[in-house]
Amino acid sequence: MKSQTITKADLDWKNLPFNYIKTDFNVRCHYKNGKWSSPELFADENIQMHIADPCLHYGQEAFEGMKVFETVDGRIVAFRPDENAKRLQSSSKQILIPPIPEDLFLEATHKLVAANAKFVPPFGTGASFYVRPLVLGIGPQVGLGPAAEYVFIIFGTPVGPYYKGGFKPVKALVIEDFDRAAPLGMGPYKVGGNYAAGLIGNAFGKEKGYPIILYLDPKEKKYVDEFGTSNFIGISGDKYITPASSSILPSITNKSLAAISEEMGLTIEKRQIEINEVENFDEVGAVGTAAVITPVNLIHYKGRDFKFGDGQPGPVITRLYNRLTRIQTGEDEDKFSWLDEISI
Numbered sequence: 001m002k003s004q005t006i007t008k009a010d011l012d013w014k015n016l017p018f019n020y021i022k023t024d025f026n027v028r029c030h031y032k033n034g035k036w037s038s039p040e041l042f043a044d045e046n047i048q049m050h051i052a053d054p055c056l057h058y059g060q061e062a063f064e065g066m067k068v069f070e071t072v073d074g075r076i077v078a079f080r081p082d083e084n085a086k087r088l089q090s091s092s093k094q095i096l097i098p099p100i101p102e103d104l105f106l107e108a109t110h111k112l113v114a115a116n117a118k119f120v121p122p123f124g125t126g127a128s129f130y131v132r133p134l135v136l137g138i139g140p141q142v143g144l145g146p147a148a149e150y151v152f153i154i155f156g157t158p159v160g161p162y163y164k165g166g167f168k169p170v171k172a173l174v175i176e177d178f179d180r181a182a183p184l185g186m187g188p189y190k191v192g193g194n195y196a197a198g199l200i201g202n203a204f205g206k207e208k209g210y211p212i213i214l215y216l217d218p219k220e221k222k223y224v225d226e227f228g229t230s231n232f233i234g235i236s237g238d239k240y241i242t243p244a245s246s247s248i249l250p251s252i253t254n255k256s257l258a259a260i261s262e263e264m265g266l267t268i269e270k271r272q273i274e275i276n277e278v279e280n281f282d283e284v285g286a287v288g289t290a291a292v293i294t295p296v297n298l299i300h301y302k303g304r305d306f307k308f309g310d311g312q313p314g315p316v317i318t319r320l321y322n323r324l325t326r327i328q329t330g331e332d333e334d335k336f337s338w339l340d341e342i343s344i
């Protein structure tokens with residue numbers, strides 16, 4: 001069935017916030033006695049928990065974020081969900097959660113989206129259906145150790161842009177007083193604890209008027225790591241430059257944009273970037289599922305302002321944004337095979 005033949009939910013699609021809007025179903029699987037159960041639909045948005053569940057005390061939790069779109073020709077597609085499945089496995093292994101098999105992850109994603117098809121924003125609205133898989137360690141336990149049981153939940157919600165105004169430049173503050181990750185810590189894994197650690201820096205930035213914060217490497221405080229909820233990219237001449245660091249999340253958006261950049265004839269440099277070098281970049285972007293590519297027109301560091309562009313998104317970042325979003329909505333051919341079509 002074409003997505004356009006579905007009666008869509010009555011929502012103001014062009015003005016959606018990036019926030020939770022109730023849908024009809026979520027999907028859950030349980031892990032018990034060494035096995036994951038098959039995905040099941042639930043209408044209830046609440047979960048019953050035990051007061052001694054280890055995810056509540058010791059943060060044994062990992063999650064993902066991915067987007068689903070309606071295409072110009074009325075299909076519903078998930079963007080690279082196989083990559084999210086792999087990253088959730090990597091995060092899970094690091095905190096001793098039994099990894100969810102990729103085919104189970106994809107089956108659960110398809111089931112969720114098909115059951116909530118009326119909440120997938122119509123093509124042309126600029127909105128998307130944001131999917132949030134999470135896995136929690138459960139079963140009463142007080143001593144420190146991995147949980148005996150787990151629940152894997154996927155829910156979704158229609159969303160608008162993460163930063164107000166959509167594709168518009170924002171300013172960033174380099175955070176010097178807090179780290180979100182440690183040199184041999186959890187930075188490359190998408191675990192809840194990293195985001196708890198990031199709240200204070202985020203609040204500090206917002207208080208000072210910066211919607212985005214930029215972390216430096218936690219060891220030397222010399223190299224660019226990543227933004228609070230997205231990777232860093234810099235454009236310098238014909239180069240696409242992004243940090244090589246062992247304390248950042250490997251972003252699927254960044255990997256996709258690097259492929260698009262290569263196709264456009266840019267040279268990809270994944271290497272350490274000294275913070276002082278950033279001043280010479282032509283354009284800077286914050287890239288991630290929620291952020292897409294958010295142009296950064298100013299970075300404040302040690303009393304100095306590094307400025308990029310004239311207040312408008314730069315030309316290369318604009319081309320990258322257009323190409324990525326046109327692939328996601330089927331307006332451009334899916335030549336990289338990034339779209340996973342969902343039957344509804």
Ligand code: PLP
Nearest residue numbers: 229230231249251252253288289
């Ligand atoms: N870095 C952090 C800390 C994030 O939370 C995210 C969002 O998922 C990203 C980077 C971007 O990753 P992706 O492009 O896979 O969404």
Ligand code: COI
Nearest residue numbers: 065066229288289290291
């Ligand atoms: C995402 O971009 O999907 C994220 O998980 C970031 C989150 C803080 C919204």
